[in-house]
Amino acid sequence: MDFNTLCVHGCSDRYDITGAVSVPIFQTATFAHPGVGQSTGYDYSRVQNPTREHLEKTVAKLEQGKEALAFSSGMAAIAAMMELFSPGDHVICSDDLYGGSHRLFHHINAKNGISFTLVNTSFSEKVKAAIRPETKAILVETPTNPMMQVTDLRKIADLAHANGLLLAVDNTFLTPYLQKPLTLGADLVIHSGTKYLGGHNDALAGFLVANDPEICDRLRFIYKNTGGCLSPFDSWLLIRGIKTLPLRMDRQQENAQKIALWLTQQKKIAKVFYPGLPDHPDYELSRKQTSGFGSMISFEVDNHRTAEQILNRVELIQFAESLGGVESLVTYPMLQTHAEIPVKEREEKGINERLLRLSVGVENAEDLIADLTNALQTD
Numbered sequence: 043m044d045f046n047t048l049c050v051h052g053c054s055d056r057y058d059i060t061g062a063v064s065v066p067i068f069q070t071a072t073f074a075h076p077g078v079g080q081s082t083g084y085d086y087s088r089v090q091n092p093t094r095e096h097l098e099k100t101v102a103k104l105e106q107g108k109e110a111l112a113f114s115s116g117m118a119a120i121a122a123m124m125e126l127f128s129p130g131d132h133v134i135c136s137d138d139l140y141g142g143s144h145r146l147f148h149h150i151n152a153k154n155g156i157s158f159t160l161v162n163t164s165f166s167e168k169v170k171a172a173i174r175p176e177t178k179a180i181l182v183e184t185p186t187n188p189m190m191q192v193t194d195l196r197k198i199a200d201l202a203h204a205n206g207l208l209l210a211v212d213n214t215f216l217t218p219y220l221q222k223p224l225t226l227g228a229d230l231v232i233h234s235g236t237k238y239l240g241g242h243n244d245a246l247a248g249f250l251v252a253n254d255p256e257i258c259d260r261l262r263f264i265y266k267n268t269g270g271c272l273s274p275f276d277s278w279l280l281i282r283g284i285k286t287l288p289l290r291m292d293r294q295q296e297n298a299q300k301i302a303l304w305l306t307q308q309k310k311i312a313k314v315f316y317p318g319l320p321d322h323p324d325y326e327l328s329r330k331q332t333s334g335f336g337s338m339i340s341f342e343v344d345n346h347r348t349a350e351q352i353l354n355r356v357e358l359i360q361f362a363e364s365l366g367g368v369e370s371l372v373t374y375p376m377l378q379t380h381a382e383i384p385v386k387e388r389e390e391k392g393i394n395e396r397l398l399r400l401s402v403g404v405e406n407a408e409d410l411i412a413d414l415t416n417a418l419q420t421d
């Protein structure tokens with residue numbers, strides 16, 4: 043079935059006898075058994091709930107995976123994934139990571155005896171050099187947050203499998219509409235469903251998707267016993283959001299392409315990081331492995347006063363954390379998402395006082411450009 047149709051109709055299972063077109067919200071914590079030794083297939087909503095099950099099956103199909111698990115947030119999904127590892131294990135991950143993942147790894151997982159090496163996964167030789175006997179997995183974000191570096195997923199998947207490692211890919215920025223990591227060799231896909239999948243800045247959610255039956259079983263066991271499950275109502279919001287995922291992303295990327303180009307022509311903008319610009323170092327690779335460039339743009343302005351002026355003056359675009367929704371948002375990575383990354387590490391990556399990150403929404407592109415023009419104006 044075509045991706046667009048799948049987004050609208052989801053998995054074909056029907057749980058309802060009334061003909062309801064919208065998947066019902068099964069707002070129940072528990073399910074009664076018809077008798078001893080009998081079950082409807084549902085026992086308790088932490089373990090499974092029909093609304094969440096519909097969402098999980100839909101997301102599994104969209105990512106071309108065997109199974110998906112829906113969590114209460116992206117971080118709950120990543121924290122559960124980390125339970126696959128044991129004290130002494132080593133994980134290699136992108137050095138330009140989502141700030142929350144960075145904090146989870148270094149302040150929580152590290153205390154439990156898991157060690158990490160951060161490398162720029164755009165360079166497979168650097169990943170190869172970081173592999174140790176105790177390495178168990180490689181975790182990649184592509185494009186990265188906020189520097190928009192792209193990793194060659196097939197190349198890293200080959201390297202991972204040649205060394206018996208798992209490859210996990212955080213696909214939040216592009217979603218399966220534009221990139222399907224499992225088809226490129228990844229073993230696990232991670233999502234913050236809060237972002238493009240939900241798409242309306244109104245619900246938190248997270249997903250893990252996998253293909254290998256043994257990994258699926260291990261994750262399902264962790265899931266039901268750690269309890270970070272998505273509620274029935276939020277599952278329904280995600281089902282509703284996904285119906286328009288392709289429409290939203292088409293519009294968002296069309297807007298992003300216009301705004302990225304416009305930014306490159308502004309005097310006070312020093313650099314623009316968007317993989318859809320032909321002079322981006324990963325433009326060709328992106329064209330090969332994704333079917334679009336997404337709608338996240340990072341850009342560096344001339345000095346920190348301009349950065350602050352933009353944040354203070356934008357009106358339509360809101361100064362807020364998060365991304366991927368219909369409303370355009372701008373963030374100051376240095377103070378928000380990446381505030382706890384050591385200064386030296388952060389500056390080396392280019393996350394400095396001049397860097398801003400823009401999540402382009404579905405508004406009219408000219409209105410967004412007018413808002414930015416106004417915010418950049420000198421008095």
Ligand SMILES: *Cc1c(COP(=O)(O)O)cnc(C)c1O
Nearest residue numbers: 115116117140212214234236247
């Ligand atoms: C937001 C985000 C997360 C964390 O997800 P939450 O839903 O906020 O918990 C993880 N990875 C990436 C790339 C993100 O943007």
